[in-house]
Structure formats: C-alpha cells, structure tokens
Amino acid sequence: QVHLVESGGGLVQTGGSLRLSCAGSGLTFSSHGMGWFRQAPGKEREFVAAITRSGGSTSYADSVKGRFTISRDNAKNTVYLQMNSLKPEDTAVYYCAAKKGGRYYALVYEYDYWGQGTQVTVSS
Numbered sequence: 001q002v003h004l005v006e007s008g009g010g011l012v013q014t015g016g017s018l019r020l021s022c023a024g025s026g027l028t029f030s031s032h033g034m035g036w037f038r039q040a041p042g043k044e045r046e047f048v049a050a051i052t053r054s055g056g057s058t059s060y061a062d063s064v065k066g067r068f069t070i071s072r073d074n075a076k077n078t079v080y081l082q083m084n085s086l087k088p089e090d091t092a093v094y095y096c097a098a099k100k101g102g103r104y105y106a107l108v109y110e111y112d113y114w115g116q117g118t119q120v121t122v123s124s
Contacts, residue, residue: 002026002113004096009118012086016122020081022096022115029077030054033099035111036070036081038092038120045095049081050104059104064090086122093117 008020020036035050049070050059058070069082079096097111105111 002098004098004113004115006094006096006115006118009094009120011121011123013123014087016086017082017084018086018120020083020094020096020118020120022079022081024077024079024098027098027100027113029098030074031100033101033104034070034072034079035097035099035105036079036094037097037108038090038094039117040092043092045108047106047108048094050106051079052104053102057104059106083120086120088122088124090120091122092120094120 003025004022006022012018033053036048037045038048039045047061051070051072055072067085072079095117096115098113099105099111
C-alpha cells in the first residue's frame with residue numbers, strides 16, 4: 001500500500017520560510033514524478049510545483065516561481081518544498097502527490113497517489 005506523509009507545515013510570519021517534506025513508502029519512489037499542490041478554504045486544489053523522477057526537471061506555478069523550490073532525494077524516498085518569502089495568500093493545506101512516469105505533471109487528475117496534507121498558515 002502506498003503512503004505519502006507530509007510534514008513541516010506550521011505558522012509563520014509574512015516573509016518567513018518553511019520546508020515541507022513528503023516521505024513515500026510502498027512505491028518505487030524513483031519511478032514517480034512528484035508534485036506539490038495546495039488548497040485554501042473554499043478554493044479548488046491548485047498546482048504549486050512538480051519534479052521529474054530523476055529530479056532533473058522542475059515546474060512551478062507562476063504565483064510561487066522564484067520563492068519556492070522543489071527537490072527530491074530518491075535515496076530517502078523524500079520530496080521537499082522549500083518555501084521562502086511567504087505571503088498570507090500562501091496559506092493553505094499543502095499536499096504531495098505521486099505519478100508513475102518520466103515527466104513532471106501539473107494537473108490534479110494526473111496523479112495516482114496523495115498524502116493527507118499539512119497546514120501552512122502565513123500571518124500578516
């Protein structure tokens with residue numbers, strides 16, 4: 001059974017930083033493209049960042065480009081999201097997701113597995 005477990009969320013002030021982690025088990029981690037999504041109250045889940053299975057290519061939503069960095073460590077079966085210069089509009093539940101394949105994926109329906117989410121709250 002596949003499990004994706006996010007951690008690292010919390011409360012931070014505007015301009016602060018957080019590093020999210022997502023540990024995978026029950027899957028061949030290095031065969032899966034990984035993504036981060038977020039969902040704010042009353043809004044649809046939206047794409048944040050994605051990375052190919054090798055880590056060689058990444059993609060970002062325009063809203064986070066230049067502030068967030070996605071990376072992965074296949075030896076640790078973990079994907080990370082470094083979030084800098086956080087803004088109140090970044091407040092949401094952040095989810096990681098996995099999709100078997102060789103490219104990165106930016107659409108919710110493309111992903112096969114999801115974590116339970118971790119709350120990120122940015123105070124103004």
